[in-house]
Amino acid sequence: MNKTAVITGASKGIGKALAEKMLGKNYTVIGTSRSGKIQIKHPNFHSLALDLTDFSSIEKAQIEINNNFEHINVLINNAALGSDLHFDLPERQSFEQTFDTNVKGTVFFTEAMVNRIPNDGIILNISSKMGSVEVCEKFGSVAYRMSKSALNMYTKILKNRLAGKVKVACIHPGWVKTTIIESNLKNATLTPEESAEKIFSFLMSDFKNGIYWDCEEGVALPW
Template sequence: MKTTILITGTSRGIGKALAVHFLSQGATVIGSSRKTQSELAHYPNFFSLKLDLSNPESRVNAALRVKENFDSIDMLINNAGIGPDIDHCSPSESHLENTLSVNLMGTILFTEELIDHITLRGKIINISSKMGSITFCEKSDSVAYRVSKTALNMYTQILSVRVKKGLAIAAVHPGWVKTSFAPSNINGRLTATEAAQKIYDFVRSSFKSGIFWDVETNQEIPW
């Protein structure tokens, strides 16, 4: 597969499993972390990128490094995210600040740095969450996290309106996945490898741009 994919947050969890899946299919993967990533370094087609989404200088430097090393990228998968207030009842200032700076501002501004570097028929996938669906909201917990994903969904829709032809944009719910994301994820229904396979199948399909898709149940989610 002669494709170059940038995945944010490949040091663990879903992003790492997704990187491994794309790498094993022969794609070139640019994978980001705030740390040095030694576990994927043995793949000759893996390019390690230092990126802290909450830090403006880091975002600009990371985007520059991508542009210096790759003529273009075929897909941007905005996977990196945090959920420090998952299952907390009321929001704190620090949870709101941190969550919004990574899941929302950082993700938007990093995408804006790179959008002109994505090939004409390329794709942008925002790893969102069903917890960001306004229609499905029946609980009052995880305020910062839910709000960050709802707003990320809006950005997904804005992008799909802005680019109209060419790029395909989607928000994806990966399912409830066993990762170290939050303490409750220990009970997740899917392994990271299973979720990665489902995300892979979706992103390789010719999905309708501007869609919010649940890869666990294979159906569209109402915003």
């Protein structure tokens, strides 16, 4: 039987490329976006509306998944905002949006899914090397950096809680040409498809439980 993956934020960028990659590898993929409208046509693809900033949307998505899918083998927490990637200083609205999506929504959606993940399942949190406390030498993008550090901590917490059952990791997907920030389309080094390829190889590898991994360089990152 096909394995089932849930990928949040599958409407564009890395999440969409990863959904397409995993469909090509015979996964059944449930891809989410706020509207639920995702331009992927494949018999094993199921799109779902999910707004991580809205608890009732998380509950609805949970019911929909529970009613239609027996289990989730892989949960990929990919959806995120980078609305303060341009900013040097914390700014209230983007700070709230970023934490509501990248931290609060991601944690509570994961909690809604965790009982559906069988033994030998995987939770992959798409973090960023911008979340590394140890290598931080800049001062901008405060909310984005802090949100990814928080996601890294949640990864460790899940690893401790689910040890022996579900494997967990947080990864840097590389510097990828997406619209998370407009300048990435010109400056970034990887296409979404190249990033998806590297993420999928990591997923298939015998990775160390709880690791923080740079998929672009193929090395563990310092926390």
